[in-house]
Amino acid sequence: MIDLLFRGGLRLLTGAQTFWKGEAYPYPEKVQVYFANHSSHLDAVLIWSVLPPELRSKTRPVAARDYWNKYRFRRHLSQKVFRAVLIERTHCTKENHPVLQLTEVLDGGDSLIFFPEGSRGGGEETGTFKSGLHHLVSRFPDAEYIPVYLENLNRVLPKGEVLPVPLICTVTFGNALPLIADESRNDFLHRAREAVLNLKREL
Amino acid sequence: MDPQLKILLGVIFLLLGIASGIGRVLEKRSEKANAVIRNLNARIKAWWVMCIFFSLAVLIGPKMTLVLFTLMSFLALREFVTLIAPGRGDHRALFWAFFVITPLQYYLIGIGWYGLSMIFIPVFGCLWMPIRNALTGETEDYMARTALVQWALMICVYFVSHAPALLFLDIPGYAGPNAKLLFFLVIVVQMSDVLQYVWGKTLGKHPIAPSLSPGKTIEGFVGGVLSASLVGMAMFRITPFSWWQAGLFSLLICIMGFFGGLVMSAIKRDRGVKDFGSFIEGHGGMLDRIDSIIFSAPLFFHLVRFYFS
Structure with a gap:
């Protein structure tokens, strides 16, 4: 019920036009990691909400613990409705390291929505990708890494704002990123970022 | 139900039925997938949905009609504002436009307060938008940005609201x-x-x-x-x-x-x-x-x- 209301509300706010450029969709054999540009707290849940039901039920957004664990309502949404994987952004230790958490989820057969930039950028620009995505790929190569480009969401809920403004947003899914053996970390991160940004240019 | 309204609705849906029939025949006759015919059928299908929604709202009563028009204004505003591609400085003013001014305009029409509903957006809305935008301290493109928000309200909300105002x-x-x-x-x-x-x-x-x-x-x-x-x-x-x-x-x-x-x-x-x-x-x-x-x-x-x- 809350799930339906929440997705309905999100749809009213964002219009959520969805494009699938990839071929692998819609019945992937492997688990998937959707990685996207990050500009708003709503990013992860928007991708989650536009996925078809059979994929959505086994896809978990990766979200910041400090934001989504703050109030009861957010906690309820993130844990009960979209089963977010809450990760620590500031106090990372060996035990709670995000990458460990994420590989566990993938091992369990669930897919992930992941934002390689880490914290949200200023808005328009897509920042450089942090090493997290590379860690994930090297620890779990047996997944499909799908680039996703989000447009306009930073305008719906810009940094520092609490109240959203409705705008039509687009979510573009691309082809799974081919993994190349012995690719250096920087090359890989650069290629991954290009894969996301290319979806923007095709619009 | 009013007997004339009954006839009117009957004619509308009869015409839609005929249109759907023609669309189907055309689709069968053309051998290869014809983009024009496909578009025509998509349009006819959408007409069904729009006519059903509109008729239902009007039949339920003026309040429901106002709700429908509020939603239409909301969606229109969402499209208009998307084209404006607003910056950070517009955010708060736009929030007001969507969630305060739009519903209030239709509320004023619904309670039959003719005078206020006719000046609410052109006077008070258009006074408040530049004030709210100025309060953000963002001056880049201030005039153009403010004018666009005002115009968006006039086109997507104020003008549209005259249609359901006929009911009152x-x-x-x-x-x-x-x-x-x-x-x-x-x-x-x-x-x-x-x-x-x-x-x-x-x-x-x-x-x-x-x-x-x-x-x-x-x-x-x-x-x-x-x-x-x-x-x-x-x-x-x-x-x-x-x-x-x-x-x-x-x-x-x-x-x-x-x-x-x-x-x-x-x-x-x-x-x-x-x-x-x-x-x-x-x-x-x-x-x-x-x-x-x-x-x-x-x-x-x-x-x-x-x-x-």
Whole structure:
């Protein structure tokens, strides 16, 4: 019920036009990691909400613990409705390291929505990708890494704002990123970022 | 239910049924997948949905009609603001526009407070938007940004709200719910759009505004406006007008509707898009569908109020 209301509300706010450029969709054999540009707290849940039901039920957004664990309502949404994987952004230790958490989820057969930039950028620009995505790929190569480009969401809920403004947003899914053996970390991160940004240019 | 309304709805859905039938026959006859026919069928399908929603809302009552129009304004505003591509400095003002000013405008119309509903957005809304924008301290493009937010409110909310305002007019000697008057306006406007399209596709040769909208032709305009006016004239029994008054009103509605489409085309050209959105399959966005109502509703409302109320 809350799930339906929440997705309905999100749809009213964002219009959520969805494009699938990839071929692998819609019945992937492997688990998937959707990685996207990050500009708003709503990013992860928007991708989650536009996925078809059979994929959505086994896809978990990766979200910041400090934001989504703050109030009861957010906690309820993130844990009960979209089963977010809450990760620590500031106090990372060996035990709670995000990458460990994420590989566990993938091992369990669930897919992930992941934002390689880490914290949200200023808005328009897509920042450089942090090493997290590379860690994930090297620890779990047996997944499909799908680039996703989000447009306009930073305008719906810009940094520092609490109240959203409705705008039509687009979510573009691309082809799974081919993994190349012995690719250096920087090359890989650069290629991954290009894969996301290319979806923007095709619009 | 009002007997005239019953007949009206019967005719609308009968025509839709015929259109669907023709669409299906055309689709079967053409061997390869024909884009024009597919688009036509998508449009007819969307017409069904729109007619059902609109009829239901109007039948349930004026309050439901207002809810429907509030939603339409909300979606139109969402499309318009998306084209503006607002910056950080507009955020708070836009929040007001969507969640405070839009519902309040329809609330004022619903409680029948004519005076305030007519000045609410042009005076108070247009005073508050520049103030709220100034309070953010963001000065880059301040004038253009503020003007756009004001204009968005006028086009997507204020002008549109004149259509449901017809429901709250007190017209002496007019029997039956004012819903029929709203139906009159909407049917004439939409028939004009459809007939202009049909005349333009069949006979259209001379573009009327090639730089704005190459699809619009003189033949389409004249044929569409005149034939839609005849349709409006034929409906005079459901209105408080005599037959020639209904014809004149229809002519005016059609011409304003045409200009509405032209203005919206100019906006889309300016921003380099073809449609305002993809909300209604085959029709584009909400604004693409209601552009002619936006421009005809205020004029129709005030003329009816002046001469008949």
